[in-house]
Amino acid sequence: QKEKWLANQYLYKINGFWLLDYFVPGISRTIKHFRPLPSDVILASFPKTGTTWLKSLLFAIVNRGSLELLARNHPHELVPILEAQVYGSADIESCYNTTDSPGSRRIFSTHMAHQLLVRNLNSSECRVVYVTRNPKDTLVSMFHFVNKWKIAEKEALQIEDAVDKFCRGVFPCGPYYDHVLGYRQESLNNPKKNLFTTYEDLKADPTTQVKKMAEFLGCPFGGKDGDKEVEEVIKSCSFEILRNYEVNKSENSPTWFEVPYNSFFRKGEVGDHMNFLDDEKIALIDEITRIKFHGSGFNYGI
Numbered sequence: 001q002k003e004k005w006l007a008n009q010y011l012y013k014i015n016g017f018w019l020l021d022y023f024v025p026g027i028s029r030t031i032k033h034f035r036p037l038p039s040d041v042i043l044a045s046f047p048k049t050g051t052t053w054l055k056s057l058l059f060a061i062v063n064r065g066s067l068e069l070l071a072r073n074h075p076h077e078l079v080p081i082l083e084a085q086v087y088g089s090a091d092i093e094s095c096y097n098t099t100d101s102p103g104s105r106r107i108f109s110t111h112m113a114h115q116l117l118v119r120n121l122n123s124s125e126c127r128v129v130y131v132t133r134n135p136k137d138t139l140v141s142m143f144h145f146v147n148k149w150k151i152a153e154k155e156a157l158q159i160e161d162a163v164d165k166f167c168r169g170v171f172p173c174g175p176y177y178d179h180v181l182g183y184r185q186e187s188l189n190n191p192k193k194n195l196f197t198t199y200e201d202l203k204a205d206p207t208t209q210v211k212k213m214a215e216f217l218g219c220p221f222g223g224k225d226g227d228k229e230v231e232e233v234i235k236s237c238s239f240e241i242l243r244n245y246e247v248n249k250s251e252n253s254p255t256w257f258e259v260p261y262n263s264f265f266r267k268g269e270v271g272d273h274m275n276f277l278d279d280e281k282i283a284l285i286d287e288i289t290r291i292k293f294h295g296s297g298f299n300y301g302i
């Protein structure tokens with residue numbers, strides 16, 4: 001199944017998920033070749049739910065003696081995306097060297113649904129951290145992000161179209177709800193291996209969430225300087241600090257996608273959807289959220 005996304009770009013439905021044509025080969029190669037090491041950390045997320053923030057936080061938690069690297073490297077270069085930087089090229093040999101990592105422990109990210117990556121993830125004792133965000137802010141963040149893509153110069157994404165596609169699940173990596181529920185279920189089945197967190201919880205209480213992630217990864221903040229170290233990590237990864245580094249303000253695009261590096265830092269707030277969605281659209285998304293998350297024990301209080 002195939003549906004137009006923007007201009008001449010298409011989404012393909014593969015195993016229940018809509019994948020952007022551009023990433024399909026990298027996704028197939030990831031499924032075929034990726035064998036995580038037991039020490040690997042995999043950050044999984046639906047696009048625009050806080051991936052960039054979590055990349056910097058996980059990098060900082062694992063490499064807390066090298067926080068200065070965050071000032072010189074975009075988080076997307078410190079933590080490569082499996083289906084883009086790592087397995088994006090047809091010439092596997094020329095792809096990111098999976099034994100080479102800027103930090104002490106390999107950290108990768110992926111937007112692939114758990115349902116697509118389950119065999120790879122379960123082939124080792126690696127740790128999986130999933131971040132999600134409320135659907136309305138995710139959608140609005142994506143709306144802005146897509147309109148920064150090179151392809152949007154040919155045809156901009158309209159908010160009505162974005163809402164319609166999101167609600168039908170015909171959205172890059174969508175349906176959002178199936179993506180969230182896949183990792184949510186896994187975190188309930190196997191909490192030692194899978195940690196489920198939210199953008200909103202991180203905003204509300206970063207100290208508790210960062211400590212939890214560090215414990216989950218087997219590198220807790222201990223000793224008399226533990227609390228100070230946690231606060232340093234949080235500050236180093238804050239929106240205000242990160243967005244002002246030259247690497248993160250750059251108009252250049254990474255090699256793996258035509259979008260400026262600075263488009264990963266927009267507003268960084270909870271609730272911005274209220275400035276872009278009218279009451280009707282909010283009611284529609286809330287109704288779908290209620291139905292889709294029904295019985296899951298997770299519903300954003302909607």
Ligand code: A3P
Pocket residue numbers: 045046047048049050051052053137140141142144237238239240242264265266267268269272
């Ligand atoms: P907004 O568009 O709402 O501002 P992703 O990293 O998954 O692509 O998500 C991007 C969203 O996370 C954007 O949201 C972006 O501004 C926000 N973001 C990026 N870095 C952040 C940080 N350090 N703290 C909080 N939010 C951040």
